[in-house]
Amino acid sequence: MSITFTLTPIGRVTSPRVDLSDDDWGAVDAIISLERALFTEDAVAGLGAFSHLEVVYLFDQVDPAAVRTGARHPRGRRDWPAVGIFAQRAKARPNRLGVSRCQLLAVVGLELHVRGLDAIDRTPVLDVKPWFEEFGPRGEVRQPPWSHEVMADYW
Amino acid sequence: MSITFTLTPIGRVTSPRVDLSDDDWGAVDAIISLERALFTEDAVAGLGAFSHLEVVYLFDQVDPAAVRTGARHPRGRRDWPAVGIFAQRAKARPNRLGVSRCQLLAVVGLELHVRGLDAIDRTPVLDVKPWFEEFGPRGEVRQPPWSHEVMADYW
Numbered sequence: 001m002s003i004t005f006t007l008t009p010i011g012r013v014t015s016p017r018v019d020l021s022d023d024d025w026g027a028v029d030a031i032i033s034l035e036r037a038l039f040t041e042d043a044v045a046g047l048g049a050f051s052h053l054e055v056v057y058l059f060d061q062v063d064p065a066a067v068r069t070g071a072r073h074p075r076g077r078r079d080w081p082a083v084g085i086f087a088q089r090a091k092a093r094p095n096r097l098g099v100s101r102c103q104l105l106a107v108v109g110l111e112l113h114v115r116g117l118d119a120i121d122r123t124p125v126l127d128v129k130p131w132f133e134e135f136g137p138r139g140e141v142r143q144p145p146w147s148h149e150v151m152a153d154y155w
Numbered sequence: 156m157s158i159t160f161t162l163t164p165i166g167r168v169t170s171p172r173v174d175l176s177d178d179d180w181g182a183v184d185a186i187i188s189l190e191r192a193l194f195t196e197d198a199v200a201g202l203g204a205f206s207h208l209e210v211v212y213l214f215d216q217v218d219p220a221a222v223r224t225g226a227r228h229p230r231g232r233r234d235w236p237a238v239g240i241f242a243q244r245a246k247a248r249p250n251r252l253g254v255s256r257c258q259l260l261a262v263v264g265l266e267l268h269v270r271g272l273d274a275i276d277r278t279p280v281l282d283v284k285p286w287f288e289e290f291g292p293r294g295e296v297r298q299p300p301w302s303h304e305v306m307a308d309y310w
Contacts, residue, residue: 003279005213006159007250010241026293034241038249042225046238051297056211056252058160070197083201086165086189086283089290094193095162097211097282099254101292116293124158127252128241133296134306135244137256138181138271141288142206151289 009124026155052131164279181310207286
């Protein structure tokens, strides 16, 4: 398991959001600019037929030294339980990967215009996938109360 | 954009599925074993309160030379449109990242017992996140007919 893998960003986010604050992402319009040195418009052919994207990105502004491997209170809130890093979606996590869904507004050349992407300006993007309903969770979803509370003002 | 990032697997999949075939993942029971050299059970504290996981993994059996950057017919099916690599979820994609949701059956020490994870035996896992309903797509989802057809026997 000492193996490592090297990834190259496929593009970068341009967003009015430059701070790492936690809430109010729903109305944020941003652009994912795919790397012109790596791709042509073929890479996004047909993407406009999808309403939503799944985006994998890197929390590159998180200092690797700050990454947590154990348990912590989400957002430092002691009224919520201390849960393991893999039981929450905090940024300061091993490999610093973010995954989220956003609305695709338009595809303009190699620019993907999106709404509700929770990534700040200049975030490196590692993958973009179309959202298929079939790839959502199968069966009834169960999650603890704190996880609903943390999301109250997120979008 | 010539920057690269190095990622270290947080664990590995043990699965009865050893082939790269495309369908019938829904009933597959597998285990994600988190790396004992990196984590203690603190890392998964509270995870059992969630019914589903979002797993980020590496399609490490895809030869990097086989990665596509343009358009192709999903599964080579010429009756489906040729669409860009970022308009489909094919394995042979830049950075070779897989993202999917599976059911969490049990947490046993650093072993996560899961159902419906579409990753073969020994797949390196890069992240595990709890699934929050709120992180699903907001608003109505639209996707083209071929994307429903490709999923007919997937789970």
